[in-house]
Amino acid sequence: MAGGIIKVSRNTENAPKSELSSQTVAFSHYNNFSAQLPVDPKTGEIVVGDVKEQAKQCLTNIKAIVESIDHVMDDVVKINVFLKDIADMEAVDEVYASFFQNLIPTRTVVQVAALPMSDARVQMDALISNGEGTAPQEPCPLVKLTRNTENAPKDALASHTVAFSHYNNISAQLPVDPKTGAIVEGGVKEQTAQCLKNMKAILESIDVPFDDIVKINLYLSDLANVDAVNEVYSTFFPDSAIARTVAYVPARSIIAADALPMGALVQIDASVSHGDGTPPQEVEDRHNIVIRANNTDAAPRNPLHTQTVAFSHYNHIAAQLPIDVASNAIVAGGAKEQAEQCLKNIKAIVESVDHVMDDIVKINIHLKDVADIEAINEVYTSFFQGDLPARTVVGVSQIEMDALVQIDAVVSNGEGTLPQVK
Template identity: 60%
Template sequence: MSDMTNTIKKVSKNTDNAPKNPLSTQTVAFSHYNYISAQLPINTTTDALVSNSLKVQATQCLRNIKSIVESIGHVMNDVIKINIYLKDNANSDIEDDIKALDTVYAAFFQGYLPTRTIIAVAALPMEEALVQMDAVISNAEGTHPQATDEMVKVKNSTDNAPKASVSPQTIAFSHYNNISAQLPINSTTGELVAGGIKEQTKQCLENIKAILEEIDVPLEEVVKVNISLQDISDIEAVDEVYSSFFPKTAHRNYVPARTIVVASDLPKHALVQIDAVVSHSAGTAPEVDEKGYDIVIEANNTDDAPKSPLSTQTVAYSDYNHLSAQLPIDPKTGEVIKGGITEQAEQCLENIKTIIESIDHEMDDIVKVTIQLKDISDIDTVNEVYKRYFHSDLPARTVIGVAAIPMDALIQIEAVVSNAEGTPPE
């Protein structure tokens, strides 16, 4: 990335007070956000997992996040979003696990809870780990040359979407709104909507739409969607409903970037759960007064990477590009490449590299990577491939094991990329 004085710079930091990983940076700040790598319940003094109690492990994950946040001069109330990955456990129910988690969760946030997504996954990077968490932090001072900016977080809720005591529906900061994962809950009854996957998908998207309408933002402003499913065979039914909410029109000729995660279970045993990242062109006070113009969304596809009618390869808005999750697909054939985990990891990363280079960026501009693996034991092999693609400070990173991946792939990778030049007219 250029070192010109008018260019925003990525700032990567580690602290000795939280677990370190040679394949990731604990926190990567860029512009008005910090991305925090997934934290396992590791005690930094012993460098080992804490006891196999979910409460104890959840507490340790949050302590590690707190140590990282404080090491960069922030507090836990600056957390915008938390993703919580619970290990699927035949001996416990996800609802019981969430209740156990919530007995320790709120104590880390004094009066200002972040937006939240919870899913159960097939495996985590350490076999005895029961939980893993990553986070996004507001960075009110910005990164150079934005050091004088001071912005405030704005949380919102509406009675027309489900409310939760543990998370707000949406938090706006700078140019983005992060929406808490929406379950297919009818806000009137407080219960899962009747019906199957189509009805549940529609309810999730109606909830997101209602939240956005409350803050005067249309669905057209969504830049990234994350869909969690329990059954991979439901994808086609989900896509049928999804496309009715995000059609390409004369007003908007793109669809958001997108990631599909096959969860082992979801809260309330729902069949589907959806969260979203939304552009917020007005900014948040005092930015709304300082920058009265609208920053535009830039959506891009290249023929040299796999295309999908249901997602855009990368959607840029303000200081970030959000990439759709990349499968190990050969763009020439449209099929998953032949070979094992090494070849598939290479293809995913090549696809990401191609997309990034098509918008005049490079791999070292990545601030966050999330890797899904069908077999968590493949992580060492993936790491050998992964580290060849970066030459500067490594991104923040999350790795999860999932029960299945679209197209029966072994791996899927998504990324968030810093966008130093902003998007027009910035």
């Protein structure tokens, strides 16, 4: 259960509404936003114009939601940008820069196979700081810490890391050598190693160990490279003697990208625990608040990820494929049956840590065919009794095991992790 802290789901008339998601779901010190398409809330249709106009509308919708909950755009800590064509990135950046002029959020940019509305060329979702917390927490003037290091590639439109309260959010790292500014030589193994080296450099620059990562997102231009990527990945996790003792690995999602910035084969972003908090929270020993990793036999296991990793007031759930635990194979049927199995697996994980599905604050759905969303929606709502979570849906060209759908989630964790008190 979520404990005494309340999950707050909110919507505004000034941004497009959906019966299948809340525009923003706040829990403790973060607001989780649903993906915003370039839809004019007055007409319910895609705005007229080029990708610049569409990007502007996505960000205008995000801004409307932000302002509806008495926040400002400088409170944004992370933005995900999903493009139909990576060549549009420069045009989108021109608009993007006008919305973030002071505290630049972390960012991930990826070209996907499809978006929920066929005429959309861009979609964005966001994570927002929430210093006031949610009841019964007392409002607290927490500081957002935006930091960069010379030891990782810099981007004028993305901070390396933005910390707020007990999480660091790390921008997607491309396989770029920070000394040359170019993609490293070699294939996907060398590129994966460079992405992880860049991430490690960022964490070391803020005095955070690599094993404080709770969730990793791997974006691959070709899922045929998964085995090669995993070969390198497994040399970085576990990273410390303590982590090796308990065989700790973060939760993880693998997402197929139709293209990545700079023509990269791989990029990686992460959510990282931040035990010392941000001022004026009391500085704590970051090992004092415990990362709680959990696996259950009621859902598919994977040696390279933990099913759910909790830290402070959030649980991060690894991407779930439509695998039946008994057979260890993809369930029979189409997208509807597969989505149901993904959600059953998530439910099993959620219940294994004494939570319920209504504790979920954000859902990410990746589809082989975005047209399957209607069939998926038929089963989706049956898993939730209260307000629906924030949600992002994208079409991808590939999913592991040739599945039609995969789903990951973020779950509220009101009881916190030790030594916090329930």
